[in-house]
Amino acid sequence: xxxxxxxxxxxxxxxxxxxxxxxxxxxxxxxxxxxxxxxxxxxxxxxxxxxxxxxxxxxxxxxxxxxxxxxxxxxxxxxxxxxxxxxxxxxxxxxxxxxxxxxxxxxxxxxxxxxxxxxxxxxxxxxxxxxxxxxxxxxxxxxxxxxxxxxxxxxxxxxxxxxxxxxxxxxxxxxxxxxxxxxxxxxxxxxxxxxxxxxxxxxxxxxxxxxxxxxxxxxxxxxxxxxxxxxxxxxxxxxxxxxxxxxxxxxxxx
Amino acid sequence: xxxxxxxxxxxxxxxxxxxxxxxxxxxxxxxxxxxxxxxxxxxxxxxxxxxxxxxxxxxxxxxxxxxxxxxxxxxxxxxxxxxxxxxxxxxxxxxxxxxxxxxxxxxxxxxxxxxxxxxxxxxxxxxxxxxxxxxxxxxxxxxxxxxxxxxxxxxxxxxxxxxxxxxxxxxxxxxxxxxxxxxxxxxxxxxxxxxxxxxxxxxxxxxxxxxxxxxxxxxxxxxxxxxxxxxxxxxxxxxxxxxxxxxxxxxxxx
Numbered sequence: 001x002x003x004x005x006x007x008x009x010x011x012x013x014x015x016x017x018x019x020x021x022x023x024x025x026x027x028x029x030x031x032x033x034x035x036x037x038x039x040x041x042x043x044x045x046x047x048x049x050x051x052x053x054x055x056x057x058x059x060x061x062x063x064x065x066x067x068x069x070x071x072x073x074x075x076x077x078x079x080x081x082x083x084x085x086x087x088x089x090x091x092x093x094x095x096x097x098x099x100x101x102x103x104x105x106x107x108x109x110x111x112x113x114x115x116x117x118x119x120x121x122x123x124x125x126x127x128x129x130x131x132x133x134x135x136x137x138x139x140x141x142x143x144x145x146x147x148x149x150x151x152x153x154x155x156x157x158x159x160x161x162x163x164x165x166x167x168x169x170x171x172x173x174x175x176x177x178x179x180x181x182x183x184x185x186x187x188x189x190x191x192x193x194x195x196x197x198x199x200x201x202x203x204x205x206x207x208x209x210x211x212x213x214x215x216x217x218x219x220x221x222x223x224x225x226x227x228x229x230x231x232x233x234x235x236x237x238x239x240x241x242x243x244x245x246x247x248x249x250x251x252x253x254x
Numbered sequence: 255x256x257x258x259x260x261x262x263x264x265x266x267x268x269x270x271x272x273x274x275x276x277x278x279x280x281x282x283x284x285x286x287x288x289x290x291x292x293x294x295x296x297x298x299x300x301x302x303x304x305x306x307x308x309x310x311x312x313x314x315x316x317x318x319x320x321x322x323x324x325x326x327x328x329x330x331x332x333x334x335x336x337x338x339x340x341x342x343x344x345x346x347x348x349x350x351x352x353x354x355x356x357x358x359x360x361x362x363x364x365x366x367x368x369x370x371x372x373x374x375x376x377x378x379x380x381x382x383x384x385x386x387x388x389x390x391x392x393x394x395x396x397x398x399x400x401x402x403x404x405x406x407x408x409x410x411x412x413x414x415x416x417x418x419x420x421x422x423x424x425x426x427x428x429x430x431x432x433x434x435x436x437x438x439x440x441x442x443x444x445x446x447x448x449x450x451x452x453x454x455x456x457x458x459x460x461x462x463x464x465x466x467x468x469x470x471x472x473x474x475x476x477x478x479x480x481x482x483x484x485x486x487x488x489x490x491x492x493x494x495x496x497x498x499x500x501x502x503x504x505x506x507x508x
Contacts, residue, residue: 112459115455122447157479159444161434161483161484164468165431167448168465168470168496168500169427169492169496170424170449170452172496173420174420175503180415184408192456193363195424196454201425202446207425210364212421216422221322225411235419237495239418242423245426245488246426248488
């Protein structure tokens with residue numbers, strides 16, 4: 001049985017809490033948060049504290065707070081030489097105070113409060129200062145995911161950067177698509193099958209194999225028409241930049 | 255029974271052919287293409303011609319050729335006053351020669367030769383010069399999709415523009431994510447659950463509700479770290495532009 005305490009209860013930690021709580025190999029001893037949390041059934045009985053001095057003894061402490069608070073918060077913990085991990089993609093392991101044994105438990109996924117997530121296929125990126133702790137994190141990860149991978153802080157930084165491109169920036173393109181339709185009184189729903197297929201394609205094709213469209217085939221007339229339609233929209237620059245890069249990539253001059 | 259002839263046999267028409275051929279309400283009389291096509295079983299018996307003068311009589315002619323060839327090709331057809339449609343998102347209806355009754359049959363989806371597509375949920379965008387032809391196209395669309403919508407050429411141009419953002423540009427972001435991982439020797443597979451969830455989220459959340467990440471929360475340290483990691487990469491500009499727009503959108507100054 002791995003005894004876990006959650007430190008902070010934002011998006012990532014509350015999703016981790018929900019899924020780890022279902023595992024018979026994990027015992028969640030406590031949740032610490034600066035502000036009171038109201039747990040819904042069936043979690044009413046999980047001990048809660050907002051007092052950093054009352055954090056109980058556990059095998060793994062999982063910090064889920066903003067990146068720039070990790071350093072000072074981990075330094076302020078009253079205990080020493082315990083396994084303390086954070087869940088951030090962007091912060092290095094040595095962001096954590098060295099008074100405890102440091103580690104990473106980073107689920108590579110986008111979490112929203114409103115959405116349940118199945119952890120089974122989510123890569124859990126782990127890192128630790130010593131082999132025993134790494135083994136504990138691997139064991140903990142395997143209780144929820146079939147995809148536990150050891151990744152260094154350096155590589156994880158790049159992974160997080162790539163995640164911003166395929167998640168935050170992709171989602172912004174969905175927003176732009178929705179805005180363009182909205183101006184015409186057309187529903188966003190029209191784009192949903194295309195969005196689903198675009199994501200689905202790369203399960204079996206490489207993005208290069210999946211790519212189509214006017215920029216790839218250097219269809220100048222369509223590109224000009226689109227730039228004309230965009231007029232002085234804030235998205236013109238983005239359209240031009242993508243088109244330029246796609247043209248360069250697929251070897252045709254604009 | 256709606257009698258159909260295909261004119262051209264690129265990605266869109268070959269996918270339309272495969273799906274319409276399954277309908278008991280549609281009879282595919284012929285496929286015309288400038289170059290010989292080898293049909294695989296069970297399609298060996300579909301009549302083929304590469305002679306524009308031997309195109310047979312039908313209810314609907316479906317042109318699937320590059321946008322800039324539609325005008326001259328439709329003008330070169332030997333028959334008149336028949337219903338001739340094209341399948342392009344980007345070309346207006348009046349791109350077609352006026353010697354025939356013009357229409358549009360545009361399936362809003364991304365097609366690749368290697369991938370089967372289920373048409374059931376794909377929006378089929380139709381347009382026609384007269385109500386009877388519109389009715390024929392609606393009937394034809396309904397044999398393959400539950401989502402047949404009448405959309406004018408003006409609105410379809412905007413829809414096509416939006417499609418480029420959520421399909422071609424999104425796919426380019428997948429490519430970039432893959433490249434960043436590849437440089438670190440990490441497999442693209444690591445990003446696939448995130449890509450799937452990003453697309454899946456907007457089935458139930460708006461893109462605004464789904465958005466997360468350093469640019470939205472104005473996490474300057476992470477943004478600086480990412481720009482440092484990108485260094486002189488060609489994707490720095492794209493990162494900056496997205497970050498700037500997300501910051502403007504979510505109301506925080508960089």
